[in-house]
Amino acid sequence: xxxPATKMDIETATPTGTAAxxxxxxxxxxxxxxxxxxxxxxxxxxxxxxxxxxALLMLIWELVCRRAGSALPPPSKVFKDTKELILDPFFDxxxxxKGLFWHLSASLQRVALGYSLSAIAGIALGVLVGQSVWxxxxxxxxxxxxxxxxxxxxxxxxxxxxxxxxxxxxxxxFITSIWPIIINTAVGVRNIPQDYRNVAAVVQLNPLxxxxxxxxxxxxxxxxxxxxxxxxxxWLAIVAAEMLIGGVGIGFFIWDAWNSSHISEIILALFYVxxxxxxxxxxxxxxxxxxxxxxxLN
Amino acid sequence: MTAYLKLDHIDKIFTxxxxxxxxxxxxxxxxxxxxxxxxxxxxxxxxxxLLNIIAGLTVATTxxxxxxxxxxxxxxxxxxxxxxxxxxxxxxxxxxxxxxGVDKVFAKTKKRAERDAWVMHNLNLVQMAHAKDxxxxxxxxxxxxxxxxxxxxxxxxxxLLLDEPFGALDALTRAHLQDSVMALHQKLGNTILMITHxxxxxxxxxxxxxxxxxxxxxxxxxxxxxPLARPRKRLELATNxxxxxxxxxxxxxxxxxxxFVEAA
Numbered sequence: 001x002x003x004p005a006t007k008m009d010i011e012t013a014t015p016t017g018t019a020a021x022x023x024x025x026x027x028x029x030x031x032x033x034x035x036x037x038x039x040x041x042x043x044x045x046x047x048x049x050x051x052x053x054x055a056l057l058m059l060i061w062e063l064v065c066r067r068a069g070s071a072l073p074p075p076s077k078v079f080k081d082t083k084e085l086i087l088d089p090f091f092d093x094x095x096x097x098k099g100l101f102w103h104l105s106a107s108l109q110r111v112a113l114g115y116s117l118s119a120i121a122g123i124a125l126g127v128l129v130g131q132s133v134w135x136x137x138x139x140x141x142x143x144x145x146x147x148x149x150x151x152x153x154x155x156x157x158x159x160x161x162x163x164x165x166x167x168x169x170x171x172x173x174f175i176t177s178i179w180p181i182i183i184n185t186a187v188g189v190r191n192i193p194q195d196y197r198n199v200a201a202v203v204q205l206n207p208l209x210x211x212x213x214x215x216x217x218x219x220x221x222x223x224x225x226x227x228x229x230x231x232x233x234x235w236l237a238i239v240a241a242e243m244l245i246g247g248v249g250i251g252f253f254i255w256d257a258w259n260s261s262h263i264s265e266i267i268l269a270l271f272y273v274x275x276x277x278x279x280x281x282x283x284x285x286x287x288x289x290x291x292x293x294x295x296x297l298n
Numbered sequence: 299m300t301a302y303l304k305l306d307h308i309d310k311i312f313t314x315x316x317x318x319x320x321x322x323x324x325x326x327x328x329x330x331x332x333x334x335x336x337x338x339x340x341x342x343x344x345x346x347x348l349l350n351i352i353a354g355l356t357v358a359t360t361x362x363x364x365x366x367x368x369x370x371x372x373x374x375x376x377x378x379x380x381x382x383x384x385x386x387x388x389x390x391x392x393x394x395x396x397x398x399g400v401d402k403v404f405a406k407t408k409k410r411a412e413r414d415a416w417v418m419h420n421l422n423l424v425q426m427a428h429a430k431d432x433x434x435x436x437x438x439x440x441x442x443x444x445x446x447x448x449x450x451x452x453x454x455x456x457x458l459l460l461d462e463p464f465g466a467l468d469a470l471t472r473a474h475l476q477d478s479v480m481a482l483h484q485k486l487g488n489t490i491l492m493i494t495h496x497x498x499x500x501x502x503x504x505x506x507x508x509x510x511x512x513x514x515x516x517x518x519x520x521x522x523x524x525p526l527a528r529p530r531k532r533l534e535l536a537t538n539x540x541x542x543x544x545x546x547x548x549x550x551x552x553x554x555x556x557x558f559v560e561a562a
Contacts, residue, residue, distance in 0.1 A: 193385075195381060195383065195385035196385065196387060198353075198355055198373075198379070198381065198385065199381075199385050199387065201354070201355060201372075201373035202353065202355075202373045202374070202375060202377075202378060202379050202399075202453075203375060203398060203399045203402050203403075203453070204373070204374055204375060204402055205402065209402075213387075213398065214387070217387070217389040218387075218389075220389075292389075293389075
């Protein structure tokens with residue numbers, strides 16, 4: 001059937017005067033200098049308070065640890081002891097005697113691999129559990145029990161299974177970060193509004209199209225919540241796992257420093273671990289923000 | 299004359315555990331091509347369930363829906379729905395929302411450029427072409443509903459199903475949109491079935507008004523012809539005797555007779 005509409009004049013389609021009023025909105029742009037000044041003010045408001053707090057804490061730390069016989073070094077000594085490590089993170093004297101860059105990048109590679117696997121498997125399982133009532137009834141109790149097992153408790157078992165440190169560490173990352181991804185994805189899929197399912201039904205999307213065009217975008221905010229918790233957990237787990245498996249990696253670097261009584265190096269490593277954990281979290285949050293833009297209900 | 303859309307002895311019983319509620323009972327209705335039919339009734343009388351059965355989103359317990367003498371029992375673009383709350387996908391732009399349906403329905407029959415032109419044509423019909431790159435969150439409620447109408451129209455449905463399309467809008471926007479829908483109906487000659495609870499809206503827009511009794515076991519209580527010539531003008535009708543009489547009939551049904559039904 002062909003609509004007569006195609007042959008008619010579009011202009012006559014609208015009863016006169018009833019069209020939704022269209023007002024072109026061109027907000028006046030303030031002068032550039034004003035914009036910069038405002039941006040600088042906003043940045044200052046956010047950056048100055050934490051800087052002040054950090055400076056104060058460093059001062060207290062310095063005062064407390066300065067006394068002779070103090071168990072922990074003051075910040076000034078930490079800096080003096082680790083200056084070489086800070087200034088040259090790229091040296092490589094073979095074995096595990098490497099710069100911090102290499103340790104961190106080894107840890108990050110393990111996290112990248114384990115986390116990617118858990119993101120893929122977690123989203124897939126989450127979709128299954130969210131979509132199918134029977135999968136949920138069968139799997140959910142299992143997940144609820146397994147997710148409470150501490151990361152390191154998996155390590156001996158995975159060492160026994162893989163007989164190698166590297167895959168074991170990756171497995172620990174995987175098994176640690178997968179639960180929040182599964183659970184959040186499942187909640188997201190279960191919460192897809194019936195309206196969207198109705199739209200998909202009327203348009204007759206096939207299951208694959210429904211998955212890519214409706215399910216993933218609709219559940220994206222939940223999925224990214226899970227992914228963000230997951231990346232935090234994997235970074236927590238890798239440091240602990242590496243302490244036990246040894247080799248190159250920031251976890252074993254810390255353990256090695258403790259065995260050699262290089263307390264300053266431990267503090268430096270903790271600083272890096274914290275910064276990288278923060279950056280990873282922001283990274284996933286940022287990706288989530290871009291991907292889910294517009295998904296929020298209105 | 300054979301009916302274009304035929305509702306044939308539709309019953310709907312919802313069962314939850316041991317309890318079962320009969321929502322609709324023995325609904326029979328025939329609608330001709332190009333007709334504008336409204337279904338009116340108090341909330342909870344099952345009129346939305348009836349629309350969902352016609353759309354194929356809900357399955358009737360007994361009876362069925364015939365469209366051009368063929369039974370339809372699953373959802374499809376030949377019975378496009380304009381949902382009450384617009385149901386636009388918030389992560390797609392206005393254009394993409396309409397395009398989604400067009401790409402599916404005309405996957406084989408139209409080329410890319412033709413599909414693009416068809417989407418824009420339908421957005422033009424509802425005067426929303428200017429906002430094609432906006433997301434649903436960036437446009438007003440009335441505009442969203444216009445896009446919802448464009449999405450449904452773009453699928454070239456045999457029957458256009460409107461589920462309280464103006465219910466969530468303020469009075470002024472509603473009047474604008476009613477006029478637009480009337481103009482579209484006039485121009486395109488669609489067969490339209492509309493669910494509403496607004497008496498004026500039903501009388502203004504419809505050729506026939508189907509009045510439903512209160513649930514449970516809601517039936518069609520009465521069907522009223524609205525013998526008003528088209529195009530209809532809202533202002534002129536305000537004092538038109540036929541209009542007022544039709545309005546009175548619907549009001550009487552809803553506010554006098556439905557109590558009787560409730561007591562029975």
